[in-house]
Amino acid sequence: MSITAITPSEKRRQEIPHVTIRFVGDSGDGIQLSGDQFTSATAVAGNELATLPDFPAEIRAPAGSLAGVSGFQIQFASHEVYTPGDQPDVLVCMNPAGLKTNLKLLRPGGILIVNTDAFSESNLRKVGYATNPLEDDSLADWTVHKVPLETLTLECIKDLDVPTRTGRMAKNFFALGIMYWMYNRPMDETLTYIDKRIGGKNATLGEANRRLLLAGHAYGETCEMFPVNFTVPQAKIAPGTYRNIRGNEALALGLVAAGVKSGLDVFLGAYPITPASDVLHQLSGYKEFGIRTFQAEDEIAGICSAIGASYGGALGVTLSSGPGIALKQEAMGLAHMVELPLVICNIQRGGPSTGLPTKTEQADLMQAIYGRNGEAPIPVIAAQSPSDAFMAAYEACRIATKYMTPVMLLSDGYIANGAEPWSIPRTEDLPAFSHHFQTSAEGFQPYGRDEQTLSRPWVRPGTPGLEHRIGGIEKAHLSGNISYDPQNHDFMCRMRAEKVQRVQQDIAPTVVNGDADGGDLLILGWGSTYGSITAAVQWARGSGLSVSHAHLRWLNPLPANLGEVLRRYKRVMVPEINLGQLVHLVRSKYLVDARPLNQVRGQPFSVGELVKAIKQMLEVA
């Protein structure tokens, strides 16, 4: 039975190409759950979409406080979508704190759906409202729908044996029902979720939530307050099998896939840190794949245990965020020196120091490329969207093994928690990925090198006849014995750097989206700015401007043709969520007058601010 078959009665139905909806409320209001459910329903409806969860750092901030506001934003459309939307068209608001912190984001004329029951005198006072904004004219710029969500919710389930407090907490499903009606979303997925996940544990509560979702939908349909509902036609989506996926989930799956395809056992050594811990949780659930996860005593032990595992012949992985990465740097130098494969996942967050743990930033690029003592370059790869974290992680593992080197994978809070539909790759289509353990003693040299990759042999302890010693002290070329010889040190530093540079052999040349042969402006990006830049460039080109886009997957080494590509454009702009890091690298490396565009507000670039910067740079109105 499909619930979507309910026919809207006399109401008007309006078709729109895209919409951005933001859900806000208290941490305890089930905002993230509502957002996830709405996202699944939207994927099923066949729209393109992108999401942005925005939650507080405090686990349980005081109820109703400004610090405790949790948000979830989704943009969906009948065309391609690259970002969760700059400005919400609709704000679904559960309490005064949510209104106070989010109203300024809502587009003028946008729709505000607000839970009036939460606007008690004490709740208003708690967040500094002198008068009730629902009762004065402060909301005149928006279309306001006042819904007594808690009253309706409790009325709806009064015959069920559900405690009032629990019942009140289920109001998010009533609100979700209204939104499903308003945007014609299919409810089957959410009903299945309610029956299985909630009803499976507590049948009465399952019944209550099911009833609330349907009641919310019926309320939208019958209440005169809502004269119109909207349809967003299906987008033209490439054929394939899809699922909705968060960046951290995709990253974890990429690591599993790398283990399966290479035949290597994956070992993860990690210490919990926001926003990286989900990858640890995820991988800890995949024991049937032989994945060994080790929650270490600290960040340093996390990476060191992974190095130990790689030394033993496993694929060692560690993960963290900025502050933890700083602690791991000495050990990365060791991995570089002893030339063992290792993947370091850095889910960047706002810094410096503890910074903004739940917010996004790209300010660890320099730390990734130059973070260690001595001359210790390592390859650095960046994911550009939630689903892309899968292939980025897979590639990081492949390169680490092929070149016997630590590789840093950069993601960030935006990618980690953001979600988007993912065209699931066929396992047989993943790039081949093999490894070789040296077993023959014939001509064996611990620091002998492969001619093409310059990688040294990987020998598992336990291999007879190949016993040797490695360590952090400088190695003599070939024998690997301790060497303090100045010439040898110079030679070996250059050799290790050259090896990392040779990763270029595996890097695709820079591809330009736009005017490949040159033009007025090239926007050079990396990482999670991909979506905003793509949308902004699409707008600019639509307006007839000569603007192109190149996005870097590898930050070290850089693609062989990058310098030549940059020189084809009159101007180059590098937007980054830091105070200018990649721009510094390309200016010094290619002597190109690249211009920075920076902000560190813990949020992705809005398409609007990129468009504004493009106009300014091209001096157009």
Place this chain on the structure above:
Amino acid sequence: MSAPVEIPKYTKADFESDQDVRWCPGCGDYAILSTVQKALSTLPVRKENHVFVSGIGCSSRFPYYVSTYGFHTIHGRAPAIASGLKASRPDLTVWVVTGDGDALSIGGNHLIHALRRNFDLKILMFNNRIYGLTKGQYSPTSELGKKTKSTPLGSLDYPFNPLALALGAGASFVARSMDTDAKHLGDIVTTAWKHKGTSFVEIFQNCNIFNDGAFTSFTEKPVRDDKQLRVEHGQKLVFAKGTKGIVRRNDRLVVGNLGQDATLDDVLTHDATDPDPSHAFALAALDVPEFPVAMGVLRAVERPTYEEMMSEQIAQARARKPADLHKLLHAGYTWTVK
């Protein structure tokens, strides 16, 4: 993997590497190296299955001189690296060689966590109560008031008792020996190898350059018998050629003079397997001049190792469901666009 492994007949020379040993002439490390190499030749383990992991410091050069697999890592981190190695390769015999600064100062955190997790690691901690490689600063086991380059007026740090620390961290095997007694040290190293779980062995080691004679008050021949208590499981805690013993009076350990103020029946019997660590803790704390210093295996209790339990969890997960990558990638709700 239960096929019997053939063990070649080894000699000490089979465990000597081709590298020149570069400790200071007269260093206690030479004696320890020689004793360990000899002990290795007697163990039923193929040479390629031994791995020596070390941190930084004089003692941490050890792996270069043993012709097995070896990994000289970074300061303090050897237990963490060894833990990862053992977790992924339970088949290997993993040794950790460390010093008092490496293990107890910069690497203190890794040491205590390795001990509580009970990975099957053999940790040999050379204690010379000084920083040697950095040329003579006080260490976390140096006595209060020690005058060194960094403490010209005397150190203000109260020292660690390494064995008490290990016991406090829940170590399943705790022992003590010294560089100059090859027979005793060889036996302790072998016993440590036999123990299944983390073995922590403190080895008193003389640094003849920066802290010469640190242990002479109980290791020199004239005082040795009177100032060392050789503990053995199931045996009475007697010393001084059988003339003295450790007895309990008013809930405290005291030295009893046999035939004078105590009889052999009063003397405590050593039980290294006691689940309650307080007996071992009391022995670890005995110190000169009032008491003899306890040498030998203070504690040896059996409990499952981390890597055993980890492998067990993986085996159980595999028995429950097969590893199917296609299925994993398609988990949850999926939809197909044609």
